[in-house]
Amino acid sequence: MSGMNRLVISIARTHVLARLRQTLVGVFGVAIGVGFSVMMASIMEGSQDDFVRQLVDSLPHISVTDERREPPRQPADQAFDAAEIHGLTTKQLRPGIKNPYAIMAALEGWLPGAVAPSVQAKAVIRFAGRDTAASVTGIDPKREPDVSKLATQIRDGSLDALYKSSNAIILGSGLAKKAGVRIGNSVVVTAGTGRTISATVVAISHAGVTQIDDNTSYVLIKTGQIMAGQTGLVNELRVKAHDVMQARAVASRIEAETGYKATSWQEAHEDLLSAFQMRNFIMYTVVSAILMVASFGTYNIISTITHEKTRDIAIMKSLGFPSYVVRRIFVIESMMIGIMGLLLGWLLGYLMSYGMAQIEFKSPFMDATRLPIIYAPSHYAIAGAVALMASVIAGFFPARKAAALQPVDIIRGAS
């Protein structure tokens, strides 16, 4: 560091220290700005990441279904140009995916991920004279662990228990409770199609989400197909991609190769993701505003100092200090406040985020959770950089004014 810069810093330091109270107010202003920015970012991005992770974990990355993107052309439309048929929807009653195992085998040749089938049916579960509505999902216990967390959510038993008896069923924890069923009990399952089977409860699943745990039950694919009345067909192939961000590309390839509609999680939640973008935009706007307001305080302090120090500025300029040196003194004072503020703000932000992460939230719809806080260096870097930039700008204007001062104007008045 040159002698001049050391001189500039030592002058700046004396100015800042001589006004300790004002300086501290400025430092706290910046610290609070940085602290809250960091905390807000860590909560908002944390909850968003958590939400996306849960979404991505709980739903297939790609869902292949027997649907079409365009309504099929109607015979009249094809035969006569003049005939136009409007108002058709894509929700035709479709039979389901045929030859699911052949398709899965073909996909597995290139798919960067895993695939598993499922069959859906509506049913009523009867136990001890009580009927409970449930959805029955037919799964393949060998493939299921590769595409979902279900295997890890089984209590007292495992997915493979489905092979234990000819008609085994796994009930969601809430469903089991509603129906008053325990493992080993035999229940009667009546599907919407009218098919009735008697099944043994072999395990209980607990996803931690009431909506799921209260309604879902699992059986083998074959059993599911019987319940749904669609032998040989499945409703859905679920794909878990190695790289979730690749889901879009993988989905469009699946769609091209199989002819079935493949929906990536991004596509399924397009509106949600764009809502997140809007939310982030709002967050960064608010954070910038907080930091700007904090820098107004710094501007105020530097302006005050330059006014109080008019005589000193005149002295330095009369001695022959170049204007840029005078300017630098006050910009550095502003940066000192900014740097102290951002260091304190980082600490504050960390402590507040940490504190937030300790709070437990109880919800009737979910297991008790804590705020999903993330500690991202980028939050600290961005808040710090913005605070520092704001303080340089806050210092620049009073500094420029100070540097433009004509020493003779002050000396004339003082002599």
Add this chain to the structure above:
Amino acid sequence: MSALVEARGLHRVLGGEVPATLIDGIDMDVNSGEFLAITGPSGSGKSSLLYLLGLLDVPSAGEVTIDGRATSKLNEEARARMRLETLGFVFQFHFLLPEFSALENVALPMRALGRLDDEAILARSKDLLVSLGLGEHAYKRPEQMSGGQRQRVAIARALANDPKLVLADEPTGNLDTASSAQVLGILRAMCGPGSGKSVVVVTHDLGIAAQADRRLNIVDGKVSA
């Protein structure tokens, strides 16, 4: 003796609703090694002339040449550089930086000039203070010193970069008789043939004027006989 400073046709008019003529056509020289006293009634333009000679102010017309260098066309930064390198100022008010010690105040122009390293700056600052009888006050801040001591610190600071010309505007105006005599003695002693330093003192004090090599009387912004 050759002229260190040549002022020709100096005018300084302050703009405003009623323009004020501070300096109204002055030609003058300051010779090398000379102790020049500028005298005149209050409000006659003595300080204004000193500011022009010291490049703190710019003439409305005319030219100040210092050490062979015409200054009227220099920009602000170049004038600042010349002040730093070749001029030293002492004002009626000491104008020391209040938060810094005597030593640091004296070191200020040297640090700004950046020709010496820290050690040399420290040594020279101490030497200057000692030579002005302030050795034991080096670490005091201005408020801890008497008026005469402060003024001597200001002189030490003016001498820091070994200027060719020292400009003093009523340097004893705020001092008691003993301190005045001391400050005058210092200013008087620093110039002389072969010293390489000239001193211009603006003063009311006839005692100072009497000790000067030459005296320039200003009345109404003009040199009067």
